[in-house]
Amino acid sequence: xxxxxxxxxxxxxxxxxxxxxxxxxxxxxxxxxxxxxxxxxxxxxxxxxxxxxxxxxxxxxxxxxxxxxxxxxxxxxxxxxxxxxxxxxxxxxxxxxxxxxxxxxxxxxxxxxxxxxxxxxxxxxxxxxxx
Numbered sequence: 001x002x003x004x005x006x007x008x009x010x011x012x013x014x015x016x017x018x019x020x021x022x023x024x025x026x027x028x029x030x031x032x033x034x035x036x037x038x039x040x041x042x043x044x045x046x047x048x049x050x051x052x053x054x055x056x057x058x059x060x061x062x063x064x065x066x067x068x069x070x071x072x073x074x075x076x077x078x079x080x081x082x083x084x085x086x087x088x089x090x091x092x093x094x095x096x097x098x099x100x101x102x103x104x105x106x107x108x109x110x111x112x113x114x115x116x117x118x119x120x121x122x123x124x125x126x127x128x129x130x131x
Contacts, residue, residue: 011122019093026125027095028066029087031118034080039114041082042070050110057103058087061094080117088125 018024035041039050051068058065066086074081089095098104111118 015092015096015122019091019096024091024093027089027092028123028125029089029095030121030123031085031087032079032081032121033083033085033115034117035082035114036116041114046110046114050107050114053103053107053110057098057101057107058089060101060103061089061097063087063089063094079119 035047038044039047041047055065064087066088068083068085070083071081099108
């Protein structure tokens, strides 16, 4: 699978240690995405298809897309963003298992087509509103 998004290896090691421990638990991943013109965000076919496949993929690991919000502007900072997504995972282990799921290849293919830049933040799940 061709994946152009380089992981933060130090952070992945932390996630792997948590996933292998008895302290693994739910986690909220905040995704900040900048889309390519080809994605057609927010109503284009590639973006819409990716959102369908992504929903299937997170469901396959017992996770949920809690919300997604468009970015209207950026009064401070320089990070390019079109949309912010909140994805809840029942464990760090489930997050790591994304690549092993049936919908993984298609989801990552569409992501590579749609997303120019992505930043993902790992957050505690118990302090973020889910509704």
